[in-house]
Amino acid sequence: MTEPVLSVCDLQIEFALRRGTLRAIDGVSFDIAKGEVLGVVGESGAGKSVTGLAVIGLIDPPGRIAGGEIYLSGLRIDHLPPEDLRRIRGKRIGMIFQDPLTSLNPLYRIGDQIVETIRTHTSLSEQAARKRAIDLLAEVGIPAPDKRIDGYPHEFSGGMRQRVVIALAICVEPELIIADEPTTALDVSVQAQIISLIKRLGRDHGTAVMLVTHDMGVIAETSDRVAVMYSGRIVEIGPVQDVIQNPLHPYAKGLMGAIPTLAGEDKRLVQIPGSMPRLSAIPQGCSFNPRCAFAFDRCRIERPEPIRHGTQAVACHLYDAGVEDSAA
Amino acid sequence: MSDTVVPHKASSSAPRAGMTSAPWLARLGASDVFYSFRRSRLTMAAAAVTLLFFLIAIFAPLLAVQNPFDPAQLQLMNSRIAPLWTADGQSPFLLGTDEQGRDVFSAILYGLRISLTVGLLGVLFSGTLGIVLGLIAGYFGGAVDSLIMRIADVQLTFPAILIALLINGVVKSVFGNRLDAMSMLAVLVVAIGLSFWVQYARTVRGSVMVEKNKDYVAAAQLIGLPAPVIMLRHVLPNTMGPVLVIATINLALAVITEATLSFLGSGMPDTMPSLGTLIRIGNNYLFAGEWWIVAFPGIALAALILSINLLGDWLRDALNPKLR
Amino acid sequence: MLAFTLHRAIQAIGVMIAVGIIAFSMFRFAGDPVNQIVSLDTPPAERAAVRQSLGLDDPVIVQFARYVGNAAQFKFGVSYQFRQPVTALLMERMPATLELATCATMLAMVFGILMGVYSALRRDTLLAKAFQAISLIGISLPTFLIGILLIYLFAVVLGWLPSFGRGEVVRIGWWTTGLLTVSGLKALIMPSVTLGLFQMTLIMRLVRAEMLEVLRTDYIRFARARGLTTRAIHFGHALKNTLVPVITVAGLQFGSVIAFAIITETVFQWPGMGLLFVQAVQNVDIPIMAAYLLFVSLIFVTINFVVDILYTVVDPRLRSTISGAA
Numbered sequence A: 001m002t003e004p005v006l007s008v009c010d011l012q013i014e015f016a017l018r019r020g021t022l023r024a025i026d027g028v029s030f031d032i033a034k035g036e037v038l039g040v041v042g043e044s045g046a047g048k049s050v051t052g053l054a055v056i057g058l059i060d061p062p063g064r065i066a067g068g069e070i071y072l073s074g075l076r077i078d079h080l081p082p083e084d085l086r087r088i089r090g091k092r093i094g095m096i097f098q099d100p101l102t103s104l105n106p107l108y109r110i111g112d113q114i115v116e117t118i119r120t121h122t123s124l125s126e127q128a129a130r131k132r133a134i135d136l137l138a139e140v141g142i143p144a145p146d147k148r149i150d151g152y153p154h155e156f157s158g159g160m161r162q163r164v165v166i167a168l169a170i171c172v173e174p175e176l177i178i179a180d181e182p183t184t185a186l187d188v189s190v191q192a193q194i195i196s197l198i199k200r201l202g203r204d205h206g207t208a209v210m211l212v213t214h215d216m217g218v219i220a221e222t223s224d225r226v227a228v229m230y231s232g233r234i235v236e237i238g239p240v241q242d243v244i245q246n247p248l249h250p251y252a253k254g255l256m257g258a259i260p261t262l263a264g265e266d267k268r269l270v271q272i273p274g275s276m277p278r279l280s281a282i283p284q285g286c287s288f289n290p291r292c293a294f295a296f297d298r299c300r301i302e303r304p305e306p307i308r309h310g311t312q313a314v315a316c317h318l319y320d321a322g323v324e325d326s327a328a
Numbered sequence B: 001m002s003d004t005v006v007p008h009k010a011s012s013s014a015p016r017a018g019m020t021s022a023p024w025l026a027r028l029g030a031s032d033v034f035y036s037f038r039r040s041r042l043t044m045a046a047a048a049v050t051l052l053f054f055l056i057a058i059f060a061p062l063l064a065v066q067n068p069f070d071p072a073q074l075q076l077m078n079s080r081i082a083p084l085w086t087a088d089g090q091s092p093f094l095l096g097t098d099e100q101g102r103d104v105f106s107a108i109l110y111g112l113r114i115s116l117t118v119g120l121l122g123v124l125f126s127g128t129l130g131i132v133l134g135l136i137a138g139y140f141g142g143a144v145d146s147l148i149m150r151i152a153d154v155q156l157t158f159p160a161i162l163i164a165l166l167i168n169g170v171v172k173s174v175f176g177n178r179l180d181a182m183s184m185l186a187v188l189v190v191a192i193g194l195s196f197w198v199q200y201a202r203t204v205r206g207s208v209m210v211e212k213n214k215d216y217v218a219a220a221q222l223i224g225l226p227a228p229v230i231m232l233r234h235v236l237p238n239t240m241g242p243v244l245v246i247a248t249i250n251l252a253l254a255v256i257t258e259a260t261l262s263f264l265g266s267g268m269p270d271t272m273p274s275l276g277t278l279i280r281i282g283n284n285y286l287f288a289g290e291w292w293i294v295a296f297p298g299i300a301l302a303a304l305i306l307s308i309n310l311l312g313d314w315l316r317d318a319l320n321p322k323l324r
Numbered sequence C: 001m002l003a004f005t006l007h008r009a010i011q012a013i014g015v016m017i018a019v020g021i022i023a024f025s026m027f028r029f030a031g032d033p034v035n036q037i038v039s040l041d042t043p044p045a046e047r048a049a050v051r052q053s054l055g056l057d058d059p060v061i062v063q064f065a066r067y068v069g070n071a072a073q074f075k076f077g078v079s080y081q082f083r084q085p086v087t088a089l090l091m092e093r094m095p096a097t098l099e100l101a102t103c104a105t106m107l108a109m110v111f112g113i114l115m116g117v118y119s120a121l122r123r124d125t126l127l128a129k130a131f132q133a134i135s136l137i138g139i140s141l142p143t144f145l146i147g148i149l150l151i152y153l154f155a156v157v158l159g160w161l162p163s164f165g166r167g168e169v170v171r172i173g174w175w176t177t178g179l180l181t182v183s184g185l186k187a188l189i190m191p192s193v194t195l196g197l198f199q200m201t202l203i204m205r206l207v208r209a210e211m212l213e214v215l216r217t218d219y220i221r222f223a224r225a226r227g228l229t230t231r232a233i234h235f236g237h238a239l240k241n242t243l244v245p246v247i248t249v250a251g252l253q254f255g256s257v258i259a260f261a262i263i264t265e266t267v268f269q270w271p272g273m274g275l276l277f278v279q280a281v282q283n284v285d286i287p288i289m290a291a292y293l294l295f296v297s298l299i300f301v302t303i304n305f306v307v308d309i310l311y312t313v314v315d316p317r318l319r320s321t322i323s324g325a326a
Helices: A048-056 A082-088 A110-121 A126-139 A158-170 A188-205 A216-222 A240-245 A250-257 A297-301 A321-327 B005-016 B023-029 B031-039 B041-058 B104-140 B142-156 B160-175 B181-211 B215-222 B227-263 B275-283 B292-319 C002-029 C033-037 C044-054 C060-072 C086-121 C126-140 C143-157 C182-215 C218-225 C230-267 C273-282 C286-314 C316-325
Strands: A006-017 A020-032 A037-041 A063-072 A093-096 A176-180 A208-213 A225-230 A233-239 A307-309 A312-314 C170-172 C175-177
Touching: A006 A048, A020 A048, A020 A063, A020 A208, A020 A233, A037 A048, A037 A216, A048 A063, A048 A093, A048 A176, A048 A208, A093 A158, A093 C218, A110 A126, A110 A158, A110 C230, A126 A158, A158 A176, A158 A188, A158 C218, A176 A188, A188 A208, A188 A216, A208 A216, A216 A240, A225 A240, A225 A250, A233 A240, A233 A250, A240 A250, B041 B104, B041 B292, B104 B142, B104 B181, B104 B227, B104 B275, B104 B292, B142 B181, B142 C002, B160 B181, B160 B227, B160 C002, B160 C230, B160 C273, B160 C286, B181 B227, B215 B227, B227 B275, B227 B292, B227 C143, B227 C230, B275 B292, B275 C143, B292 C126, B292 C143, C002 C060, C002 C286, C086 C126, C086 C175, C086 C182, C086 C230, C086 C273, C086 C286, C126 C182, C143 C182, C143 C230, C182 C230, C218 C230, C230 C273, C230 C286, C273 C286
Parallel strands: A037 A208, A037 A225, A093 A176, A176 A208
Antiparallel strands: A006 A020, A006 A063, A225 A233, A233 A312, A307 A312, C170 C175
């Protein structure tokens, strides 16, 4: 197997606040291969977006990367000087944010924003960049791109604006795209189009995609693998079909149970009791233990580390070889 | 650094406050505000200076060596004496005297009294006027609302000092140029009050518009409470946070406006000088080298306004975390 | 767009009518105009004749109409103290005030924007903190104190600059300018700084706050995610978005600058309209007060109107919502 496009090892992110330091991400590791879509799923506050921002180097103070390593195609990028990191952003890593309505500068024509990005990272001339911008807009499905290129953001609908944002993210052919809740702010009917667009672009260009969302449906639709996050940790990671059909971690089980299916109408949706702990009050041991129906003494004392289990990896004491027989 | 007493009092009262109590009070009590207060030495210094000025103003007669408003106590032979520490200084005139033999130090103490009185009364007047108009506009809406807010819009385009000057001029033309000092003080309060009501009215109106659609107001209406009671007991407390900020900042503005009017010769007369009047008088002696007649009232005025402004700034930031 | 312009024009005219009523009421009811013209021992019959000739016996509405009609032709009556037409007095002093206000505004804009941008981008540097301190002092020091301080320093102690007046002026048509002579320029320095300081403070604070706000927006974050250079983000994206509201405020402030010139002109004995107005207030010269009020209002209303229109030109979002609504 070739080197992964993105490799995150034991990432730690802290926020130094007045009342003490909060650990938002605590030991997150994952890889994304060329052309692969990794879905990152979890409740809001689980640390999905922060992880994405850390990869692209946009964690703002008081947050900081407190430990771990991030590699982009073998190059360590978490300790790069700001100027080097800037050259990578937009060129080798593209980013798509949640809200297309606010992601574009309202005072600039969309064409100018695309051309500006292209010319920042390449030596293309103004005309060539403009031509490329029109091609890009066509590729992301904007009708009459040669006319729309001179429009201002407010002249586009939400879905169209998100297409523009995607065009901006891929305009210099990055190796990796980080999409942070790219469809959350959009109408349901538009969501599917945007999802298939991201999927198609990833496939056509061989781009690795890190897709951050709280919507399991979106993940099931697009991703090759999925990482389930809870309280700043990955509790389960594996191929998307395996995780959906056979979730291992009790939290993942609950999450999968919460997806409505078209087939089984009479199956009641499962709800996980309680809510995720605040970062300032993460319980000792496994952070899921207060909500977990299977929790036992060890869960309240010792934090589980990820264990390989078939195609999946899971951070749960239930799957620790010694306990497995008795618990399962 | 020692703990201030106030925060604990406020924060302990906050949880007990019921539904109708103001959320700003709870927020004020929340440690954020007093955290920022204790953290900022500048704010604490400003608070101390402001307090000092108020105390000086209140106890002026005890501290002054003469009553500068009493012509019988002024002696021309004592005129234009330099401050005590200079070669020409004479006891007991710490900061020197002006051309009428008035002790500059005593004049500042009494002038501070006038300035703060006008400022506080002006704020009280403009605040009351603005709050009442804002409540009426917000609560009743419709034509009353548009009328009040139109007037506010128009007035807001004109600087307060211009309006105050105009009111001043009109009053003078109605009563003639023979107003005594106390009436002049009243005129100043009215002029300042009428110049600064708009901000209160707008803020209160905005809050009322939000609050009046909430369930508790509907509930109060259902049990038949009359409109004034609902407004004063339920709606008003919710607007007090922003109003307090405006009042603090406006106190500084009111003091500036009074001083400016007096400086321009349309404020307190020479017989009962405020800080602004003292500066106007002193300005005439600047070229003669008698700098102390203008310098010390000027420093006092600047320090007073600066410390009130600092307090206002801090209060605004503390009550409005979004701006931080 | 046309409907919007029209709407705003009607609003502006409404404001002018309101101010006209105030000016007229001042003129008519604050003190008896007849008393200002006749002397104390004038017999009642003669007073009545003067009253008649001034049209003060006509219905109030007729008098108001006449006042407005005259005002529209820039006839504001005769000054009580100078016994000269008010319009001539105002026109004679207008160039001084406008030159002063323009200089002050330009100073305020240039330094305010520079200092504001700097203190937003380099928030924690010593210089940025110094700017913040200066801005607080600029807001806290009353204008006249700043003027006195400058006079003491540069006129009394150092003797570099004149302490009062406009210096030598050159007459161009009816306009007089101090910009063409050395003494005129020297005389302009201190008043402009005094008058502009408050505005500069205001603009600096606004630019800083606005820029910090803009730097927090999603599109700036997205611009960073696109790897744009810091320079492009700060001086392209952030500054442009910051300047839209700043220009509006600075434009609107021009009217205030003219009104604030009252104080500066008094301190420096600058022969402008503000000084004339202060003297009018002291001497209860109602025609001048009323005319000044109308004149300043006209400037305010015009500026408001122009800024409103300009704003829509700068901000494409407004342009389309307005044309959409029209």
